[in-house]
Amino acid sequence: MSQPHSFDLTGRTAFVSGTSRGLGERFALTLAKAGADLIISSRTLASLKDMEKQVTDLGRKCLSVELDVRSMDSITAAVATAKSQVEKIDILVNNAGCNVRKPATEITWDDWNLVVDTNLRGTFFVAQQVAKEFMIPAGYGRIINIGSVTCVAGYAGLAPYGASRGGVKQMTMSLAHDWGKDGITVNVLAPGWFKTSQNRVMYEDAGWVEYLTERIPLGRPGAMDDLEGPLLFLAAEESRYVTGQLLLVDGGISVGATRALPKK
Ligand SMILES: NC(=O)c1ccc[n+]([C@@H]2O[C@H](COP(=O)([O-])OP(=O)(O)OC[C@H]3O[C@@H](n4cnc5c(N)ncnc54)[C@H](O)[C@@H]3O)[C@@H](O)[C@H]2O)c1
Ligand SMILES: O=C(O)[C@H](O)[C@@H](O)[C@H](O)[C@H](O)CO
Known part of the structure:
Protein backbone atom coordinates (compact mmCIF):
# COMPACT_ATOMS: atom_id res chain seq x y z
CA MET A 1 0.00 0.00 0.00
CA SER A 2 1.43 3.39 -0.93
CA GLN A 3 1.97 6.19 1.58
CA PRO A 4 -0.37 9.20 1.82
CA HIS A 5 0.80 11.94 -0.52
CA SER A 6 2.07 15.33 0.50
CA PHE A 7 3.33 17.01 -2.70
CA ASP A 8 6.78 17.12 -1.08
CA LEU A 9 9.33 18.89 -3.33
CA THR A 10 12.40 18.37 -1.15
CA GLY A 11 15.48 18.02 -3.37
CA ARG A 12 13.76 19.49 -6.42
CA THR A 13 14.82 22.68 -8.18
CA ALA A 14 12.19 24.94 -9.73
CA PHE A 15 12.54 27.80 -12.21
CA VAL A 16 9.74 30.38 -12.20
CA SER A 17 9.49 33.23 -14.72
CA GLY A 18 8.12 36.64 -13.77
CA THR A 19 8.59 36.39 -10.01
CA SER A 20 8.84 40.09 -9.16
CA ARG A 21 5.20 40.30 -8.04
CA GLY A 22 1.71 38.84 -8.27
CA THR A 30 4.70 28.04 -2.56
CA LEU A 31 7.26 25.78 -4.26
CA ALA A 32 9.95 26.86 -1.79
CA LYS A 33 7.68 26.16 1.18
CA ALA A 34 7.09 22.67 -0.24
CA GLY A 35 10.85 22.07 -0.22
CA ALA A 36 12.14 23.17 -3.63
CA ASP A 37 15.27 25.22 -4.27
CA LEU A 38 14.53 28.07 -6.63
CA ILE A 39 15.66 29.98 -9.65
CA ILE A 40 13.68 33.20 -9.71
CA SER A 41 13.68 35.63 -12.59
CA SER A 42 12.68 39.08 -13.71
CA ARG A 43 13.58 41.69 -16.30
CA THR A 44 15.25 43.65 -13.47
CA LEU A 45 17.37 41.78 -10.95
CA ALA A 46 16.87 44.51 -8.33
CA SER A 47 13.17 43.59 -8.11
CA LEU A 48 14.13 40.11 -6.84
CA LYS A 49 16.19 41.09 -3.77
CA ASP A 50 13.32 40.85 -1.27
CA MET A 51 12.07 37.62 -2.77
CA GLU A 52 15.55 36.08 -2.66
CA LYS A 53 15.71 36.80 1.08
CA GLN A 54 12.29 35.26 1.68
CA VAL A 55 13.37 32.07 -0.10
CA THR A 56 16.72 31.76 1.67
CA ASP A 57 15.02 32.50 5.02
CA LEU A 58 12.99 29.34 4.34
CA GLY A 59 16.28 27.43 4.16
CA ARG A 60 16.18 26.96 0.37
CA LYS A 61 18.84 27.84 -2.20
CA CYS A 62 17.89 30.71 -4.46
CA LEU A 63 19.46 31.94 -7.70
CA SER A 64 18.19 35.14 -9.29
CA VAL A 65 18.51 35.52 -13.06
CA GLU A 66 17.62 38.32 -15.45
CA LEU A 67 15.02 37.21 -17.99
CA ASP A 68 12.97 39.02 -20.61
CA VAL A 69 10.81 36.37 -22.27
CA ARG A 70 10.40 38.60 -25.36
CA SER A 71 14.10 38.18 -26.19
CA MET A 72 15.68 34.91 -27.36
CA ASP A 73 19.11 36.20 -26.32
CA SER A 74 17.78 36.86 -22.83
CA ILE A 75 16.21 33.39 -22.62
CA THR A 76 19.40 31.60 -23.72
CA ALA A 77 21.52 33.76 -21.40
CA ALA A 78 19.22 33.06 -18.41
CA VAL A 79 19.31 29.31 -19.04
CA ALA A 80 23.10 29.43 -19.55
CA THR A 81 23.49 31.27 -16.22
CA ALA A 82 21.35 28.62 -14.55
CA LYS A 83 23.44 25.88 -16.18
CA SER A 84 26.63 27.38 -14.77
CA GLN A 85 25.21 27.55 -11.24
CA VAL A 86 22.77 24.67 -10.64
CA GLU A 87 22.84 20.97 -11.46
CA LYS A 88 19.25 20.60 -12.53
CA ILE A 89 15.87 22.14 -13.14
CA ASP A 90 13.10 19.69 -12.31
CA ILE A 91 10.15 22.09 -12.40
CA LEU A 92 9.47 25.02 -14.73
CA VAL A 93 6.61 27.45 -14.10
CA ASN A 94 6.11 29.60 -17.19
CA THR A 108 -2.80 47.97 -32.45
CA TRP A 109 -0.20 45.84 -34.19
CA ASP A 110 2.18 46.53 -31.31
CA ASP A 111 -0.45 45.59 -28.68
CA TRP A 112 -0.93 42.26 -30.42
CA ASN A 113 2.79 41.59 -30.64
CA LEU A 114 3.38 42.53 -27.00
CA VAL A 126 11.63 29.19 -22.18
CA ALA A 127 10.20 25.65 -22.16
CA GLN A 128 12.34 24.71 -25.17
CA GLN A 129 15.60 25.90 -23.61
CA VAL A 130 14.92 24.43 -20.15
CA ALA A 131 13.85 21.11 -21.68
CA LYS A 132 16.88 20.97 -23.98
CA GLU A 133 19.51 22.01 -21.45
CA PHE A 134 18.16 20.34 -18.31
CA MET A 135 15.08 18.14 -18.46
CA ILE A 136 15.66 15.98 -21.56
CA PRO A 137 19.23 15.04 -20.53
CA ALA A 138 17.97 14.27 -17.00
CA GLY A 139 14.93 12.30 -18.22
CA TYR A 140 12.66 14.17 -15.82
CA GLY A 141 10.63 17.35 -15.79
CA ARG A 142 7.44 19.05 -14.78
CA ILE A 143 6.53 21.98 -17.03
CA ILE A 144 3.62 24.09 -15.82
CA ASN A 145 2.49 26.69 -18.33
CA ILE A 146 0.28 29.35 -16.82
CA GLY A 147 -2.88 29.73 -18.86
CA SER A 148 -6.18 31.37 -18.02
CA VAL A 149 -9.90 30.79 -18.22
CA THR A 150 -9.44 32.50 -21.60
CA CYS A 151 -7.82 29.23 -22.78
CA VAL A 152 -11.39 28.00 -23.15
CA ALA A 153 -13.71 31.02 -22.94
CA GLY A 154 -14.13 34.30 -24.83
CA TYR A 155 -14.12 37.69 -23.07
CA ALA A 156 -14.85 41.02 -24.76
CA GLY A 157 -11.73 43.20 -24.67
CA LEU A 158 -9.28 40.28 -24.45
CA ALA A 159 -8.81 39.16 -28.08
CA PRO A 160 -4.98 39.10 -28.16
CA TYR A 161 -4.83 37.74 -24.62
CA GLY A 162 -7.35 34.98 -25.43
CA ALA A 163 -5.44 34.16 -28.62
CA SER A 164 -2.22 33.82 -26.63
CA ARG A 165 -3.84 31.64 -23.95
CA GLY A 166 -5.64 29.43 -26.45
CA GLY A 167 -2.24 29.00 -28.09
CA VAL A 168 -0.63 28.05 -24.77
CA LYS A 169 -3.25 25.33 -24.32
CA GLN A 170 -2.72 23.86 -27.80
CA MET A 171 1.06 24.17 -27.58
CA THR A 172 1.03 22.37 -24.23
CA MET A 173 -0.78 19.40 -25.76
CA SER A 174 1.87 19.20 -28.51
CA LEU A 175 4.76 19.46 -26.08
CA ALA A 176 3.26 16.70 -23.94
CA HIS A 177 3.66 14.49 -27.03
CA ASP A 178 7.11 15.84 -27.91
CA TRP A 179 8.62 15.22 -24.50
CA GLY A 180 6.51 12.50 -22.86
CA LYS A 181 9.09 9.84 -23.70
CA ASP A 182 11.73 12.00 -22.03
CA GLY A 183 9.94 11.75 -18.68
CA ILE A 184 8.59 15.29 -18.90
CA THR A 185 5.00 16.23 -18.20
CA VAL A 186 3.64 19.47 -19.64
CA ASN A 187 0.39 20.90 -18.29
CA VAL A 188 -1.49 24.18 -18.09
CA LEU A 189 -2.50 25.70 -14.76
CA ALA A 190 -5.30 28.06 -15.73
CA PRO A 191 -6.35 30.62 -13.12
CA GLY A 192 -9.71 32.32 -13.32
CA TRP A 193 -9.97 35.88 -11.99
CA PHE A 194 -7.42 36.86 -9.32
CA LYS A 195 -6.79 40.47 -8.30
CA THR A 196 -3.20 41.50 -9.13
CA SER A 197 -1.49 44.51 -10.67
CA GLN A 198 -2.36 43.13 -14.13
CA ASN A 199 -6.07 43.65 -13.60
CA ARG A 200 -6.35 45.95 -10.53
CA VAL A 201 -8.23 48.55 -12.58
CA MET A 202 -11.07 46.05 -13.14
CA TYR A 203 -11.51 45.50 -9.40
CA GLU A 204 -11.79 49.26 -8.82
CA ASP A 205 -15.15 49.06 -10.60
CA ALA A 206 -17.64 47.71 -8.02
CA GLY A 207 -20.27 47.14 -10.70
CA TRP A 208 -17.89 44.91 -12.66
CA VAL A 209 -16.93 42.93 -9.53
CA GLU A 210 -20.63 42.29 -8.88
CA TYR A 211 -21.14 41.26 -12.52
CA LEU A 212 -18.13 38.92 -12.32
CA THR A 213 -19.08 37.42 -8.97
CA GLU A 214 -22.58 36.59 -10.12
CA ARG A 215 -21.08 34.53 -12.94
CA ILE A 216 -18.74 32.47 -10.73
CA PRO A 217 -20.49 29.32 -9.44
CA LEU A 218 -18.39 29.36 -6.23
CA GLY A 219 -19.52 32.95 -5.66
CA ARG A 220 -16.22 34.88 -5.37
CA PRO A 221 -13.13 35.86 -7.35
CA GLY A 222 -10.03 33.78 -6.68
CA ALA A 223 -7.70 34.22 -3.69
CA MET A 224 -4.00 33.45 -4.16
CA ASP A 225 -4.23 30.50 -1.73
CA ASP A 226 -6.66 28.80 -4.11
CA LEU A 227 -3.81 28.20 -6.57
CA GLU A 228 -1.34 26.60 -4.17
CA GLY A 229 -2.67 23.02 -4.05
CA PRO A 230 -3.23 22.77 -7.82
CA LEU A 231 0.28 24.16 -8.48
CA LEU A 232 1.89 21.70 -6.08
CA PHE A 233 -0.04 18.79 -7.58
CA LEU A 234 1.27 19.58 -11.07
CA ALA A 235 4.80 20.13 -9.71
CA ALA A 236 5.00 16.98 -7.62
CA GLU A 237 5.64 13.31 -8.20
CA GLU A 238 1.94 12.58 -7.64
CA SER A 239 0.97 14.02 -11.07
CA ARG A 240 3.36 11.65 -12.92
CA TYR A 241 0.61 10.22 -15.20
CA VAL A 242 -0.99 13.59 -16.01
CA THR A 243 0.24 15.38 -19.11
CA GLY A 244 -1.11 17.69 -21.81
CA GLN A 245 -3.95 18.73 -19.50
CA LEU A 246 -5.61 22.01 -18.62
CA LEU A 247 -6.35 22.46 -14.91
CA LEU A 248 -8.79 25.34 -14.50
CA VAL A 249 -8.79 26.97 -11.07
CA ASP A 250 -11.56 29.43 -11.68
CA GLY A 251 -14.41 28.88 -9.21
CA GLY A 252 -16.27 27.29 -12.11
CA ILE A 253 -16.70 30.40 -14.28
CA SER A 254 -15.56 28.48 -17.37
CA VAL A 255 -18.62 26.23 -17.26
CA GLY A 256 -20.63 29.15 -18.68
CA ALA A 257 -22.62 30.71 -15.90
CA THR A 258 -25.92 31.37 -17.61
CA ARG A 259 -28.99 31.27 -15.38
CA ALA A 260 -31.95 29.22 -16.65
CA LEU A 261 -34.27 30.06 -13.78
CA PRO A 262 -36.10 33.34 -13.16
CA LYS A 263 -34.82 35.43 -10.22
CA LYS A 264 -37.10 34.99 -7.17
N1 LIG B 1 -4.38 37.65 -12.26
C1 LIG B 1 -5.19 36.86 -12.92
O1 LIG B 1 -6.40 36.84 -12.70
C2 LIG B 1 -4.66 35.92 -13.95
C3 LIG B 1 -5.51 34.97 -14.44
C4 LIG B 1 -5.05 34.06 -15.39
C5 LIG B 1 -3.73 34.12 -15.80
N2 LIG B 1 -2.92 35.08 -15.31
C6 LIG B 1 -1.54 35.06 -15.78
O2 LIG B 1 -0.70 34.80 -14.67
C7 LIG B 1 0.59 35.40 -14.88
C8 LIG B 1 0.92 36.30 -13.73
O3 LIG B 1 0.03 37.40 -13.77
P1 LIG B 1 -0.29 38.38 -12.57
O4 LIG B 1 -1.75 38.47 -12.47
O5 LIG B 1 0.53 38.01 -11.38
O6 LIG B 1 0.19 39.75 -13.21
P2 LIG B 1 1.40 40.72 -12.87
O7 LIG B 1 1.33 41.76 -13.92
O8 LIG B 1 1.37 41.11 -11.45
O9 LIG B 1 2.69 39.79 -13.09
C9 LIG B 1 3.21 39.50 -14.35
C10 LIG B 1 4.66 39.12 -14.17
O10 LIG B 1 5.21 38.82 -15.47
C11 LIG B 1 6.38 39.62 -15.65
N3 LIG B 1 6.60 39.89 -17.07
C12 LIG B 1 5.80 40.57 -17.94
N4 LIG B 1 6.39 40.65 -19.15
C13 LIG B 1 7.59 40.00 -19.04
C14 LIG B 1 8.66 39.74 -19.93
N5 LIG B 1 8.66 40.19 -21.20
N6 LIG B 1 9.70 39.01 -19.48
C15 LIG B 1 9.75 38.58 -18.21
N7 LIG B 1 8.78 38.82 -17.29
C16 LIG B 1 7.72 39.52 -17.72
C17 LIG B 1 6.11 40.90 -14.84
O11 LIG B 1 7.28 41.62 -14.59
C18 LIG B 1 5.48 40.28 -13.59
O12 LIG B 1 6.46 39.78 -12.72
C19 LIG B 1 0.48 36.12 -16.23
O13 LIG B 1 0.95 35.28 -17.24
C20 LIG B 1 -1.03 36.34 -16.36
O14 LIG B 1 -1.44 36.55 -17.67
C21 LIG B 1 -3.34 35.98 -14.38
O1 LIG C 1 -5.77 41.38 -17.15
C1 LIG C 1 -6.85 40.82 -17.14
O2 LIG C 1 -7.82 41.12 -17.83
C2 LIG C 1 -7.00 39.64 -16.25
O3 LIG C 1 -5.89 39.42 -15.41
C3 LIG C 1 -7.18 38.43 -17.07
O4 LIG C 1 -5.92 38.04 -17.46
C4 LIG C 1 -7.93 37.43 -16.26
O5 LIG C 1 -7.75 37.58 -14.89
C5 LIG C 1 -7.62 36.04 -16.54
O6 LIG C 1 -6.68 35.79 -17.51
C6 LIG C 1 -8.86 35.27 -16.73
O7 LIG C 1 -8.48 33.97 -16.48
Missing part, protein backbone atom coordinates in the same frame (compact mmCIF):
# COMPACT_ATOMS: atom_id res chain seq x y z
CA LEU A 23 0.99 35.19 -8.98
CA GLY A 24 4.61 34.44 -9.96
CA GLU A 25 5.89 35.60 -6.58
CA ARG A 26 3.29 33.42 -4.85
CA PHE A 27 4.04 30.40 -7.06
CA ALA A 28 7.76 30.64 -6.24
CA LEU A 29 7.18 30.92 -2.49
CA ASN A 95 4.35 32.47 -15.43
CA ALA A 96 5.61 35.70 -17.08
CA GLY A 97 2.76 37.33 -18.95
CA CYS A 98 0.93 40.53 -19.73
CA ASN A 99 -2.35 41.83 -21.05
CA VAL A 100 -3.70 44.72 -23.10
CA ARG A 101 -7.41 45.20 -22.45
CA LYS A 102 -9.10 47.18 -25.25
CA PRO A 103 -12.07 47.00 -27.60
CA ALA A 104 -11.06 44.82 -30.56
CA THR A 105 -11.25 47.78 -32.98
CA GLU A 106 -8.60 49.66 -30.97
CA ILE A 107 -5.99 46.93 -30.68
CA VAL A 115 0.73 40.16 -25.65
CA VAL A 116 1.23 37.23 -28.00
CA ASP A 117 5.04 37.43 -27.99
CA THR A 118 5.15 37.52 -24.20
CA ASN A 119 2.51 34.96 -23.33
CA LEU A 120 2.84 32.46 -26.19
CA ARG A 121 6.25 32.79 -27.88
CA GLY A 122 7.98 33.47 -24.55
CA THR A 123 6.37 30.45 -22.91
CA PHE A 124 7.45 28.19 -25.78
CA PHE A 125 11.07 29.27 -25.94
Whole structure:
Protein backbone atom coordinates (compact mmCIF):
# COMPACT_ATOMS: atom_id res chain seq x y z
CA MET A 1 0.00 0.00 0.00
CA SER A 2 1.43 3.39 -0.93
CA GLN A 3 1.97 6.19 1.58
CA PRO A 4 -0.37 9.20 1.82
CA HIS A 5 0.80 11.94 -0.52
CA SER A 6 2.07 15.33 0.50
CA PHE A 7 3.33 17.01 -2.70
CA ASP A 8 6.78 17.12 -1.08
CA LEU A 9 9.33 18.89 -3.33
CA THR A 10 12.40 18.37 -1.15
CA GLY A 11 15.48 18.02 -3.37
CA ARG A 12 13.76 19.49 -6.42
CA THR A 13 14.82 22.68 -8.18
CA ALA A 14 12.19 24.94 -9.73
CA PHE A 15 12.54 27.80 -12.21
CA VAL A 16 9.74 30.38 -12.20
CA SER A 17 9.49 33.23 -14.72
CA GLY A 18 8.12 36.64 -13.77
CA THR A 19 8.59 36.39 -10.01
CA SER A 20 8.84 40.09 -9.16
CA ARG A 21 5.20 40.30 -8.04
CA GLY A 22 1.71 38.84 -8.27
CA LEU A 23 0.99 35.19 -8.98
CA GLY A 24 4.61 34.44 -9.96
CA GLU A 25 5.89 35.60 -6.58
CA ARG A 26 3.29 33.42 -4.85
CA PHE A 27 4.04 30.40 -7.06
CA ALA A 28 7.76 30.64 -6.24
CA LEU A 29 7.18 30.92 -2.49
CA THR A 30 4.70 28.04 -2.56
CA LEU A 31 7.26 25.78 -4.26
CA ALA A 32 9.95 26.86 -1.79
CA LYS A 33 7.68 26.16 1.18
CA ALA A 34 7.09 22.67 -0.24
CA GLY A 35 10.85 22.07 -0.22
CA ALA A 36 12.14 23.17 -3.63
CA ASP A 37 15.27 25.22 -4.27
CA LEU A 38 14.53 28.07 -6.63
CA ILE A 39 15.66 29.98 -9.65
CA ILE A 40 13.68 33.20 -9.71
CA SER A 41 13.68 35.63 -12.59
CA SER A 42 12.68 39.08 -13.71
CA ARG A 43 13.58 41.69 -16.30
CA THR A 44 15.25 43.65 -13.47
CA LEU A 45 17.37 41.78 -10.95
CA ALA A 46 16.87 44.51 -8.33
CA SER A 47 13.17 43.59 -8.11
CA LEU A 48 14.13 40.11 -6.84
CA LYS A 49 16.19 41.09 -3.77
CA ASP A 50 13.32 40.85 -1.27
CA MET A 51 12.07 37.62 -2.77
CA GLU A 52 15.55 36.08 -2.66
CA LYS A 53 15.71 36.80 1.08
CA GLN A 54 12.29 35.26 1.68
CA VAL A 55 13.37 32.07 -0.10
CA THR A 56 16.72 31.76 1.67
CA ASP A 57 15.02 32.50 5.02
CA LEU A 58 12.99 29.34 4.34
CA GLY A 59 16.28 27.43 4.16
CA ARG A 60 16.18 26.96 0.37
CA LYS A 61 18.84 27.84 -2.20
CA CYS A 62 17.89 30.71 -4.46
CA LEU A 63 19.46 31.94 -7.70
CA SER A 64 18.19 35.14 -9.29
CA VAL A 65 18.51 35.52 -13.06
CA GLU A 66 17.62 38.32 -15.45
CA LEU A 67 15.02 37.21 -17.99
CA ASP A 68 12.97 39.02 -20.61
CA VAL A 69 10.81 36.37 -22.27
CA ARG A 70 10.40 38.60 -25.36
CA SER A 71 14.10 38.18 -26.19
CA MET A 72 15.68 34.91 -27.36
CA ASP A 73 19.11 36.20 -26.32
CA SER A 74 17.78 36.86 -22.83
CA ILE A 75 16.21 33.39 -22.62
CA THR A 76 19.40 31.60 -23.72
CA ALA A 77 21.52 33.76 -21.40
CA ALA A 78 19.22 33.06 -18.41
CA VAL A 79 19.31 29.31 -19.04
CA ALA A 80 23.10 29.43 -19.55
CA THR A 81 23.49 31.27 -16.22
CA ALA A 82 21.35 28.62 -14.55
CA LYS A 83 23.44 25.88 -16.18
CA SER A 84 26.63 27.38 -14.77
CA GLN A 85 25.21 27.55 -11.24
CA VAL A 86 22.77 24.67 -10.64
CA GLU A 87 22.84 20.97 -11.46
CA LYS A 88 19.25 20.60 -12.53
CA ILE A 89 15.87 22.14 -13.14
CA ASP A 90 13.10 19.69 -12.31
CA ILE A 91 10.15 22.09 -12.40
CA LEU A 92 9.47 25.02 -14.73
CA VAL A 93 6.61 27.45 -14.10
CA ASN A 94 6.11 29.60 -17.19
CA ASN A 95 4.35 32.47 -15.43
CA ALA A 96 5.61 35.70 -17.08
CA GLY A 97 2.76 37.33 -18.95
CA CYS A 98 0.93 40.53 -19.73
CA ASN A 99 -2.35 41.83 -21.05
CA VAL A 100 -3.70 44.72 -23.10
CA ARG A 101 -7.41 45.20 -22.45
CA LYS A 102 -9.10 47.18 -25.25
CA PRO A 103 -12.07 47.00 -27.60
CA ALA A 104 -11.06 44.82 -30.56
CA THR A 105 -11.25 47.78 -32.98
CA GLU A 106 -8.60 49.66 -30.97
CA ILE A 107 -5.99 46.93 -30.68
CA THR A 108 -2.80 47.97 -32.45
CA TRP A 109 -0.20 45.84 -34.19
CA ASP A 110 2.18 46.53 -31.31
CA ASP A 111 -0.45 45.59 -28.68
CA TRP A 112 -0.93 42.26 -30.42
CA ASN A 113 2.79 41.59 -30.64
CA LEU A 114 3.38 42.53 -27.00
CA VAL A 115 0.73 40.16 -25.65
CA VAL A 116 1.23 37.23 -28.00
CA ASP A 117 5.04 37.43 -27.99
CA THR A 118 5.15 37.52 -24.20
CA ASN A 119 2.51 34.96 -23.33
CA LEU A 120 2.84 32.46 -26.19
CA ARG A 121 6.25 32.79 -27.88
CA GLY A 122 7.98 33.47 -24.55
CA THR A 123 6.37 30.45 -22.91
CA PHE A 124 7.45 28.19 -25.78
CA PHE A 125 11.07 29.27 -25.94
CA VAL A 126 11.63 29.19 -22.18
CA ALA A 127 10.20 25.65 -22.16
CA GLN A 128 12.34 24.71 -25.17
CA GLN A 129 15.60 25.90 -23.61
CA VAL A 130 14.92 24.43 -20.15
CA ALA A 131 13.85 21.11 -21.68
CA LYS A 132 16.88 20.97 -23.98
CA GLU A 133 19.51 22.01 -21.45
CA PHE A 134 18.16 20.34 -18.31
CA MET A 135 15.08 18.14 -18.46
CA ILE A 136 15.66 15.98 -21.56
CA PRO A 137 19.23 15.04 -20.53
CA ALA A 138 17.97 14.27 -17.00
CA GLY A 139 14.93 12.30 -18.22
CA TYR A 140 12.66 14.17 -15.82
CA GLY A 141 10.63 17.35 -15.79
CA ARG A 142 7.44 19.05 -14.78
CA ILE A 143 6.53 21.98 -17.03
CA ILE A 144 3.62 24.09 -15.82
CA ASN A 145 2.49 26.69 -18.33
CA ILE A 146 0.28 29.35 -16.82
CA GLY A 147 -2.88 29.73 -18.86
CA SER A 148 -6.18 31.37 -18.02
CA VAL A 149 -9.90 30.79 -18.22
CA THR A 150 -9.44 32.50 -21.60
CA CYS A 151 -7.82 29.23 -22.78
CA VAL A 152 -11.39 28.00 -23.15
CA ALA A 153 -13.71 31.02 -22.94
CA GLY A 154 -14.13 34.30 -24.83
CA TYR A 155 -14.12 37.69 -23.07
CA ALA A 156 -14.85 41.02 -24.76
CA GLY A 157 -11.73 43.20 -24.67
CA LEU A 158 -9.28 40.28 -24.45
CA ALA A 159 -8.81 39.16 -28.08
CA PRO A 160 -4.98 39.10 -28.16
CA TYR A 161 -4.83 37.74 -24.62
CA GLY A 162 -7.35 34.98 -25.43
CA ALA A 163 -5.44 34.16 -28.62
CA SER A 164 -2.22 33.82 -26.63
CA ARG A 165 -3.84 31.64 -23.95
CA GLY A 166 -5.64 29.43 -26.45
CA GLY A 167 -2.24 29.00 -28.09
CA VAL A 168 -0.63 28.05 -24.77
CA LYS A 169 -3.25 25.33 -24.32
CA GLN A 170 -2.72 23.86 -27.80
CA MET A 171 1.06 24.17 -27.58
CA THR A 172 1.03 22.37 -24.23
CA MET A 173 -0.78 19.40 -25.76
CA SER A 174 1.87 19.20 -28.51
CA LEU A 175 4.76 19.46 -26.08
CA ALA A 176 3.26 16.70 -23.94
CA HIS A 177 3.66 14.49 -27.03
CA ASP A 178 7.11 15.84 -27.91
CA TRP A 179 8.62 15.22 -24.50
CA GLY A 180 6.51 12.50 -22.86
CA LYS A 181 9.09 9.84 -23.70
CA ASP A 182 11.73 12.00 -22.03
CA GLY A 183 9.94 11.75 -18.68
CA ILE A 184 8.59 15.29 -18.90
CA THR A 185 5.00 16.23 -18.20
CA VAL A 186 3.64 19.47 -19.64
CA ASN A 187 0.39 20.90 -18.29
CA VAL A 188 -1.49 24.18 -18.09
CA LEU A 189 -2.50 25.70 -14.76
CA ALA A 190 -5.30 28.06 -15.73
CA PRO A 191 -6.35 30.62 -13.12
CA GLY A 192 -9.71 32.32 -13.32
CA TRP A 193 -9.97 35.88 -11.99
CA PHE A 194 -7.42 36.86 -9.32
CA LYS A 195 -6.79 40.47 -8.30
CA THR A 196 -3.20 41.50 -9.13
CA SER A 197 -1.49 44.51 -10.67
CA GLN A 198 -2.36 43.13 -14.13
CA ASN A 199 -6.07 43.65 -13.60
CA ARG A 200 -6.35 45.95 -10.53
CA VAL A 201 -8.23 48.55 -12.58
CA MET A 202 -11.07 46.05 -13.14
CA TYR A 203 -11.51 45.50 -9.40
CA GLU A 204 -11.79 49.26 -8.82
CA ASP A 205 -15.15 49.06 -10.60
CA ALA A 206 -17.64 47.71 -8.02
CA GLY A 207 -20.27 47.14 -10.70
CA TRP A 208 -17.89 44.91 -12.66
CA VAL A 209 -16.93 42.93 -9.53
CA GLU A 210 -20.63 42.29 -8.88
CA TYR A 211 -21.14 41.26 -12.52
CA LEU A 212 -18.13 38.92 -12.32
CA THR A 213 -19.08 37.42 -8.97
CA GLU A 214 -22.58 36.59 -10.12
CA ARG A 215 -21.08 34.53 -12.94
CA ILE A 216 -18.74 32.47 -10.73
CA PRO A 217 -20.49 29.32 -9.44
CA LEU A 218 -18.39 29.36 -6.23
CA GLY A 219 -19.52 32.95 -5.66
CA ARG A 220 -16.22 34.88 -5.37
CA PRO A 221 -13.13 35.86 -7.35
CA GLY A 222 -10.03 33.78 -6.68
CA ALA A 223 -7.70 34.22 -3.69
CA MET A 224 -4.00 33.45 -4.16
CA ASP A 225 -4.23 30.50 -1.73
CA ASP A 226 -6.66 28.80 -4.11
CA LEU A 227 -3.81 28.20 -6.57
CA GLU A 228 -1.34 26.60 -4.17
CA GLY A 229 -2.67 23.02 -4.05
CA PRO A 230 -3.23 22.77 -7.82
CA LEU A 231 0.28 24.16 -8.48
CA LEU A 232 1.89 21.70 -6.08
CA PHE A 233 -0.04 18.79 -7.58
CA LEU A 234 1.27 19.58 -11.07
CA ALA A 235 4.80 20.13 -9.71
CA ALA A 236 5.00 16.98 -7.62
CA GLU A 237 5.64 13.31 -8.20
CA GLU A 238 1.94 12.58 -7.64
CA SER A 239 0.97 14.02 -11.07
CA ARG A 240 3.36 11.65 -12.92
CA TYR A 241 0.61 10.22 -15.20
CA VAL A 242 -0.99 13.59 -16.01
CA THR A 243 0.24 15.38 -19.11
CA GLY A 244 -1.11 17.69 -21.81
CA GLN A 245 -3.95 18.73 -19.50
CA LEU A 246 -5.61 22.01 -18.62
CA LEU A 247 -6.35 22.46 -14.91
CA LEU A 248 -8.79 25.34 -14.50
CA VAL A 249 -8.79 26.97 -11.07
CA ASP A 250 -11.56 29.43 -11.68
CA GLY A 251 -14.41 28.88 -9.21
CA GLY A 252 -16.27 27.29 -12.11
CA ILE A 253 -16.70 30.40 -14.28
CA SER A 254 -15.56 28.48 -17.37
CA VAL A 255 -18.62 26.23 -17.26
CA GLY A 256 -20.63 29.15 -18.68
CA ALA A 257 -22.62 30.71 -15.90
CA THR A 258 -25.92 31.37 -17.61
CA ARG A 259 -28.99 31.27 -15.38
CA ALA A 260 -31.95 29.22 -16.65
CA LEU A 261 -34.27 30.06 -13.78
CA PRO A 262 -36.10 33.34 -13.16
CA LYS A 263 -34.82 35.43 -10.22
CA LYS A 264 -37.10 34.99 -7.17
N1 LIG B 1 -4.38 37.65 -12.26
C1 LIG B 1 -5.19 36.86 -12.92
O1 LIG B 1 -6.40 36.84 -12.70
C2 LIG B 1 -4.66 35.92 -13.95
C3 LIG B 1 -5.51 34.97 -14.44
C4 LIG B 1 -5.05 34.06 -15.39
C5 LIG B 1 -3.73 34.12 -15.80
N2 LIG B 1 -2.92 35.08 -15.31
C6 LIG B 1 -1.54 35.06 -15.78
O2 LIG B 1 -0.70 34.80 -14.67
C7 LIG B 1 0.59 35.40 -14.88
C8 LIG B 1 0.92 36.30 -13.73
O3 LIG B 1 0.03 37.40 -13.77
P1 LIG B 1 -0.29 38.38 -12.57
O4 LIG B 1 -1.75 38.47 -12.47
O5 LIG B 1 0.53 38.01 -11.38
O6 LIG B 1 0.19 39.75 -13.21
P2 LIG B 1 1.40 40.72 -12.87
O7 LIG B 1 1.33 41.76 -13.92
O8 LIG B 1 1.37 41.11 -11.45
O9 LIG B 1 2.69 39.79 -13.09
C9 LIG B 1 3.21 39.50 -14.35
C10 LIG B 1 4.66 39.12 -14.17
O10 LIG B 1 5.21 38.82 -15.47
C11 LIG B 1 6.38 39.62 -15.65
N3 LIG B 1 6.60 39.89 -17.07
C12 LIG B 1 5.80 40.57 -17.94
N4 LIG B 1 6.39 40.65 -19.15
C13 LIG B 1 7.59 40.00 -19.04
C14 LIG B 1 8.66 39.74 -19.93
N5 LIG B 1 8.66 40.19 -21.20
N6 LIG B 1 9.70 39.01 -19.48
C15 LIG B 1 9.75 38.58 -18.21
N7 LIG B 1 8.78 38.82 -17.29
C16 LIG B 1 7.72 39.52 -17.72
C17 LIG B 1 6.11 40.90 -14.84
O11 LIG B 1 7.28 41.62 -14.59
C18 LIG B 1 5.48 40.28 -13.59
O12 LIG B 1 6.46 39.78 -12.72
C19 LIG B 1 0.48 36.12 -16.23
O13 LIG B 1 0.95 35.28 -17.24
C20 LIG B 1 -1.03 36.34 -16.36
O14 LIG B 1 -1.44 36.55 -17.67
C21 LIG B 1 -3.34 35.98 -14.38
O1 LIG C 1 -5.77 41.38 -17.15
C1 LIG C 1 -6.85 40.82 -17.14
O2 LIG C 1 -7.82 41.12 -17.83
C2 LIG C 1 -7.00 39.64 -16.25
O3 LIG C 1 -5.89 39.42 -15.41
C3 LIG C 1 -7.18 38.43 -17.07
O4 LIG C 1 -5.92 38.04 -17.46
C4 LIG C 1 -7.93 37.43 -16.26
O5 LIG C 1 -7.75 37.58 -14.89
C5 LIG C 1 -7.62 36.04 -16.54
O6 LIG C 1 -6.68 35.79 -17.51
C6 LIG C 1 -8.86 35.27 -16.73
O7 LIG C 1 -8.48 33.97 -16.48
